[in-house]
Amino acid sequence: MKDxxxxxxxxxxxxxxxxxxEIREDILAEKVANKQQxxxxxxxxxxxxxxxxxxxKKDIEKLQExxxxLMASFTQSLGDNNxxxxxLTKVFKKRVKRTKKKMTEEGESDEDSDEDSSDDSDWEESDEESESEVGGYDLDVCPPGCDQKLYDDTCTLREKRLxxxxxxxxxxxxxDAQKKELESLQKKAKVIDSQLKTAQNDLEDFQLEKQQKLNELTVVATLKLHQVQHITNGGLHHDLSPTLVFASGGVVRLQHRIKELEHEKLSQKKQMRESRKKHVQLIKDRRIFEAQxxxxxxxxxxxxxAKFGCMVDLEKIETVTVNRAIEELKEKLRQTEIDCSMELRTYDEEIMRRKERITNLVRDNTQRLTxxxxxxxxxxxxxxSLDNRQKRVGADFTGQRKTDVREKQRLIQLVQLQAQEIDALKEEIMLLSRKGGHILPPAQPPLPQSPPNFQPPQGL
Structure with a gap:
């Protein structure tokens, strides 16, 4: 119950x-939450x-495009050599006075009126410039000789440009206004970040302070009599106020640690004796080496x-005297360079011979190709020539063949004519034989002259 x-x-x-x-903690926590929000x-x-x-930015890019x-359309409408x-370019780039929408809202500031007055003055200056003439022509009237449609199109493009x-x-x-607004918001964001960081630090400091106060509270731990052991004289002291409350497991570990420290102490003493002996031996060796x-x-x-009659610095002699190993290496290097140069010269001569041989072969090959x-x-x-000759021979044979064909046709016609005459004579002979008269041989018509190699048909 007491516990x-x-x-x-x-x-x-x-x-x-x-x-x-609690009140301070709630205030600080609410402040942190507000800053986060x-x-x-x-x-x-x-x-x-x-x-x-x-x-x-996208809208500005579209307007720029x-x-x-518009400029490209105007240039295209001008054409070449106009x-x-x-x-027309000055007409296109001319600034004219344009009507502005009047502000119907009340409570306009003086700055707005100043800006309007400055704008009006600018427009008046532009009007004065617009009334000027360029090259003897009025910019507001189409000059003689200029296409009226082209002038009207230029004015239309000018209105679109304006x-x-x-x-x-x-x-x-x-x-620009939005950029300024963004910059102001960024500055405010930096201020809010710093305030949030300060509030978080205040809350952390408060938590540490609260934890420290909680740790300072007195906590009563109830111990039984058999749990209390007094190390001094093995008995319980009448005043326990300076007594340290310690776990029994810790006491056991400390007792084991005492034994471990004793073993470590013995091993360190043994190591120290060995090191001392080694140190004494090293001192003796050093003395012996110094004597030697x-x-x-x-x-x-x-x-x-005995040799030089005086003391000589051996280090200087070593630097001055010739190192035999180095000299041998230098001589070997020189001989190797000579051998390499001779071998290189031999290779160069062989390369020249091969080049000459290749040149001769190329020349011979060129002649053979020629x-x-x-x-x-x-x-x-x-x-x-052979093709032309064959063509001519073929033409000759073709001409003779045509002549033979014509001669053959002529002979066939002659044979047919003679056959008709023979038939007529036979009929006449038969007719005369029936009447009993004397039959005279018919008069033979003159035969056509035949070629020398003509052979009469076998039926005649």
């Missing part, structure tokens, strides 16, 4: 402390403004005095 009462007291103290800090709203506004800027198309090209320029200026003005070095230096000095071309030309000539 429960003490636990309840501790919880009550925590509750009082939490209620004390403001940040989200600002980001939404920035996205909307950025979308409007992108849309305006329209302006280019003597009124300069005049409408497009006004729309383009308005779009650029709106775009001193003896060798004395021997070297005596030898120098001869082959000449022989092919002669062959073509002979072939053409």
């Amino acid at each position: 429960a009462d003490l636990r309840q007291v501790t919880l009550f103290e925590e509750l009082v402390l939490l209620k004390e800090y 403001e940040k989200l709203d600002m980001q939404t506004k920035m996205l909307e403004v950025q979308g409007k800027i992108d849309a305006k 329209k302006e280019k198309s 003597k009124f090209a300069d005049y 409408d497009n320029e006004e729309a383009l200026a308005e779009e650029k003005k709106n775009q 070095i001193s003896d060798m230096e004395e021997t070297c000095a005596q030898m120098m005095l 001869q082959l071309a000449m022989m092919l030309t002669e062959q073509n000539e002979y072939t053409e």
Whole structure:
């Protein structure tokens, strides 16, 4: 029961402390939430403004394309070699006074009136410029010799251009205003970010402070008598206020750690003794080597005095004297270079011989190709001559064949004529034999002259 009462007291103290800090915590949390919401709203506004800027940019690009198309249409309408090209160009680029829509809204500012007055002055200046004449021609009247339809089309294109320029200026003005609005929103967003970061830091500091206060609360831990052990003299002390509450498992670990430290201490002592022995041995070796070095230096000095009569610096001698190994390598390198140069010269000579041989072969091949071309030309000539001769022989044989056919037809006609005469004579002989008169032989008509190689038919 007492443990429960003490636990309840501790919880009550925590509750009082939490209620004390609850109001501040709610205020800070609400501040952080408000700043986060403001940040989200600002980001939404920035996205909307950025979308409007992108849309305006597309509209401006469309208007610029329209302006280019109007200029192209005007250039195309002028054509080539138009003597009124300069005049029509100035008519097309002329700025004329255009009626503006009057503002019906009330409460116009003085700045608007100043801008209107400046605009009116600009239009008046443009009117003065429009009334000027160019090249002796009035820009408001079609000059003589100029096509009236072309002049009207130019004025129409000018009106479209001015409408497009006004729309383009308005779009650029709106775009600049939206860019300024976006910049102001970005500045506000930076301020909101800094305020949000400050609010979050304040909330974190408050949480740390609250946790620190909670940690400072006194917590009662109930211990039984057998759980309390006093290390000093193995008995329980009458005053337990300076006593440290410690878990029994920790005591066991500390006892094991004491034994481990004793083993480590023994091993370190053993290692230290071995290191000391090694150190003593190294000192003895160093002394021996120093004695040997001193003896060798004395021997070297005596030898120098005996040979040179004075002390000589061996390092300088080594730098001055010739290194035999290096010299041998240099000589070997020189000999290798000579061998390589001789071999290279041999290869160069072989390359020259091969080149000369290739040149001779190419020359011989060229001559043979020339001869082959000449022989092919002669062959073509002979072939053409033979073809022409065969054509002529064929024509001769064809002429003789036609003559034979005509002669044969003539002979056939002659044979048929003679057969008819024979039949007539036979009838006449039969007629005369019936009457009993003397029959005289019929008069023979002259035969046509036959060719020398003519053979009469076998039936005659």
